[in-house]
């Protein structure tokens with residue numbers, strides 16, 4: 001039997017926990033002993049309005065089930081107030097789930113500055129603000145677990161989501177950097193691209209598919225990653241409907257050119273197949289993983305690049 005991972009004495013902040021995925025995390029953490037701050041602005045799917053009812057309903061559910069929780073109604077853009085609620089109610093913060101989110105889907109041609117800015121503000125600045133407020137607490141206590149929320153749209157791009165997808169991918173690199181900076185202080189940050197039935201997805205998926213995509217099926221990975229015994233740090237996972245997979249960057253073996261004045265656009269075209277060949281890839285995890293000194297050494301030994309001025313700019317090399 002799998003060991004029950006418990007969170008007794010830990011305080012968890014879940015942003016956007018008044019519905020959907022956040023609610024599932026809040027209930028699950030509370031059921032395993034954690035004190036939970038249920039943050040929710042109570043906004044519409046597009047980010048308009050506010051209401052205390054979202055967070056309060058989830059807090060009621062937790063308390064009725066014998067758990068410990070408090071509401072917070074601030075926007076994640078006021079992250080310090082959310083952390084303040086946790087400190088006032090429970091005297092500590094151990095785990096932060098940056099989950100709150102909204103959508104303003106529009107084709108790029110129709111997207112306005114405010115569609116762009118609002119999405120960036122809630123997802124990127126919001127995650128930054130709550131994390132920033134918790135960071136020193138995590139550092140001082142030498143423990144912290146952070147989950148950021150990306151999206152498949154962010155990893156792969158998606159029609160109508162230039163604002164949302166760019167914000168979501170930003171959270172992947174935000175996580176990768178937090179993981180590197182936090183590791184020494186036992187602060188682990190991981191990022192998920194979930195898929196689940198919620199008001200966010202109910203209009204884009206058929207009912208039978210939605211039924212298989214319970215938010216409850218995302219919570220186990222989130223909780224595993226946040227447990228004190230878990231070492232995983234700086235990783236990206238796709239998760240939903242009972243499927244969990246880790247993603248990583250893959251770099252083609254690449255091509256090395258003599259870096260001198262014979263290195264021209266046409267020279268790139270000559271080795272295009274090599275540049276895009278993934279037969280012997282590498283899996284870089286830091287900027288230092290690109291061995292530029294080694295590439296330079298290799299390039300030194302090469303003869304000058306073949307003359308390529310005769311490249312015709314119709315995509316063919318003459």
Ligand code: NAI
Nearest residue numbers: 016020021041042043075076099100101151195196198200
């Ligand atoms: P949801 O719409 O059910 O829940 C989001 C919650 O965030 C809402 O209760 C809303 O009131 C709250 N919220 C919005 N703006 C806020 C703000 N400024 N401050 C505090 N709370 C705010 O959506 P769902 O599906 O549960 O999404 C949760 C997260 O997962 C989001 O970040 C979303 O982008 C992401 N996601 C969800 C997917 C899915 O399949 N449901 C797919 C990929 C990503």
